[in-house]
Amino acid sequence: xxxxxxWTAVAVGAVVVVVAGAGALGWQLGERKMARKVEVNVKPxxxxxxxxxxxxxxxxxESRGCVDCHGANGAGRVFVDDGSLRIAGPNITSAGxxxxxxxxxxxxxxxxxxxxxxxxxxxMPSEDYNRFTDQDLAALVSYARSLPPVQGxxxxxxxxPPVRILYGFGAIKDAAEKIDHSLPPAQPVPEAVDAxxxxxxxxxxxxxxxxxxxGGKIPGGPPDWPAAAxxxxxxxxxxxxxxxxxxxxxMLRSGKRPDGTPIKVMPFESLSKMxxxxxxxLYEYLKTVAPRPAGGR
Numbered sequence: 037x038x039x040x041x042x043w044t045a046v047a048v049g050a051v052v053v054v055v056a057g058a059g060a061l062g063w064q065l066g067e068r069k070m071a072r073k074v075e076v077n078v079k080p081x082x083x084x085x086x087x088x089x090x091x092x093x094x095x096x097x098e099s100r101g102c103v104d105c106h107g108a109n110g111a112g113r114v115f116v117d118d119g120s121l122r123i124a125g126p127n128i129t130s131a132g133x134x135x136x137x138x139x140x141x142x143x144x145x146x147x148x149x150x151x152x153x154x155x156x157x158x159x160m161p162s163e164d165y166n167r168f169t170d171q172d173l174a175a176l177v178s179y180a181r182s183l184p185p186v187q188g189x190x191x192x193x194x195x196x197p198p199v200r201i202l203y204g205f206g207a208i209k210d211a212a213e214k215i216d217h218s219l220p221p222a223q224p225v226p227e228a229v230d231a232x233x234x235x236x237x238x239x240x241x242x243x244x245x246x247x248x249x250x251g252g253k254i255p256g257g258p259p260d261w262p263a264a265a266x267x268x269x270x271x272x273x274x275x276x277x278x279x280x281x282x283x284x285x286x287m288l289r290s291g292k293r294p295d296g297t298p299i300k301v302m303p304f305e306s307l308s309k310m311x312x313x314x315x316x317x318l319y320e321y322l323k324t325v326a327p328r329p330a331g332g333r
Contacts, residue, residue, distance in 0.1 A: 059197070059201050061204070062200070062201030062202070062203075062204035062205050063197065063200055063201055063204060064204065065204030065205065066200040066201060066203045066204030067200075067204075068204075069156075069203065069204060069210070070155065070156065070158065071155060072155065072156070073153075073154035073155065074148075074149075074150045074154055074155070074156055074212045075154070076144060076148045076150055076217045077217075078140055078143045078144050078147070078148065079140075079143070080138070080139030080140045080142075080143060081139060081142070081143055081170050081173050081174040081177060082139075082174050083139070083174070083177065083178050083181065084174055084175065084178050085178065089174070089175045089178055090175070090178055090179050090182060092171075092172070092175040092179075093175035093176045093177070093178050093179025093180070093182075094179050095309070095311070096172060096175060096176045096179070097176060097179050097180065098306065098309045099306050099307070099309040099310045099311070099314070100164070100165070100176075100240050100306060101161070101164065101240060101303050101306045102176075102180075102306070103305055103306055104303040104305055104306050105125030105159075105160070106125045106126070106127075106128050107125070107188070107189070109129070109183060109184070109186060109188075110127065110128045110129045110132075110180060110183040110186075110188075111127050111129060111132070111186045111187070111188025111189060112124060112125050112126050112127040112128070112132065112188040112189030112190070112191065113125050113189055114189060114192065116258060118258050118260070120194075120196040121194060121195060121196055121199070121258050122192050122193075122194040123159055123192060123193055123194070124189050124190065124191055124192035124193075125159075125189070125191065126188075126189070126190070126191035127186070127187070127188035127189060127190075127191075128180055128183075129180075129183045129184065129185045129186055129188065130181070130183075130185040131185035131186055131187055131188070132185075132188060133191065134180070134181075136152075137152065138152075139177075142173075142177045142180075143173065143177075145157060145160070145162070146162060146165050146168070146173060146176070146177070147162060147165055147166050147168060147173060147221075148162060148166065148211075148212060148215060148217055149162030149163070149166075149210060149211030149212040149214075149215060150212050156210040156211065156212040156213075157210070157211060157212070158193060158210050159193060160211060161211055161242075161243030161244075162211040162212070162215060163211050163214045163215055163242045163243055163247075164239055164240045164241070164242050164243045165239070165240075166215050166216075166219070166239070167219075167221075167222040167236070167239045168221070168222065168239075169221060169222050169223065169224045170221050171224060173221070195256070199256050202255075202256075203256070207255070208255040208256045209255070211243075214247075222236065227313055227314075227317075228313065228317065229281075229313055229316040229317050229320060230317060230320055231317070231320045231321040231323070231324045232321075233313070233314075233317040233321075234317035234318045234319070234320045234321025234322070235321045237310075237314045237317055237318045237321070238318055238321050238322070241267065241318075244264045244301075244302070245264045245265070245266075245267055245333070246264070246332070246333025247333065248268070248326075248328050248332055248333060249266075249267050249268050249322070249325055249328075250266045250267075250268050250270060250328035250329065250330055250331065250332040250333060251263055251264040251265045251266040251267065251274075251330055251331060251332075251333065252264060252330070252331040252332065252333040253331075254301075257301075261300070261301050262300055262301065263330075263331065264301075264333075265330075266328065266329070266330035266331070267322050268322070268325050268326065268327050268328045269322075269323065269325070269327045270326075270327035270328040270329050270330070271327070271329040271330060272329060272330030272331070273327075273330070275322055275323075277293055277294055277295075278294070278319070281315070281316045281319040281320070284315070284316075284318075284319040285312065285315045285316060285319070287299070288304070288307045288308060288310060288315050289307075289308050290304075290308075291304035291307075291308070
């Protein structure tokens with residue numbers, strides 16, 4: 037009996053040592069990944085000042101998720117804070133982190149998820165913005181640069197140890213790892229209620245719903261966040277709730293399913309600002325994507 041207890045204690049101790057060692061290694065690898073330099077070859081976009089371009093930039097800023105992380109005035113915002121996980125989008129007015137940004141810095145950060153110094157942006161879902169046309173990217177940047185300088189929120193990224201360790205081992209990826217940096221900018225398509233325009237709008241869904249749009253747990257998200265929905269027509273699809281585009285658009289406007297139950301986590305502050313054309317085109321596109329079972333991301 038004593039021998040069994042001894043060997044059990046030794047085995048448990050060995051497991052603890054192995055787990056602790058793996059955790060320390062994952063943490064170290066994560067620190068290295070955060071500090072790595074990502075080389076991307078980018079071209080600057082112009083800074084248009086025409087009213088139509090600034091209006092387009094304002095619309096993109098309000099409807100594509102920028103306000104959810106950076107606030108309506110660009111001053112920054114704490115958008116996750118549950119004790120072990122705290123994330124705050126930085127102040128992106130000229131009084132904040134973008135004060136010294138060059139045209140190339142804006143492109144590298146928004147489209148490629150890479151800071152001016154070459155390190156990954158970590159939290160920013162640049163995979164959602166990588167396929168912006170040059171015209172839309174230029175309009176968005178010009179609007180952001182036009183925001184009045186204000187003192188705002190300092191950037192924050194407090195990640196719980198398990199998330200950092202999983203990131204170190206590659207189970208969680210930053211945007212710079214997900215993006216194919218060799219792809220040329222997307223070409224403009226006519227704005228219309230059709231699947232082709234909807235495919236362009238749907239790029240904003242990739243960060244949460246995954247590259248295949250089949251949803252699943254959002255890597256690195258708080259543990260109480262529900263899995264992102266499957267928005268393909270496949271098994272377990274959430275799209276069966278929406279019999280037509282009107283029901284789908286109503287959900288984007290209200291943040292509620294047709295039965296009145298609220299949807300958690302989705303950035304409805306932005307989604308509610310989407311135009312009817314963009315919202316309806318997105319619905320048309322989602323009907324055409326390849327069916328996939330829920331959870332495959």
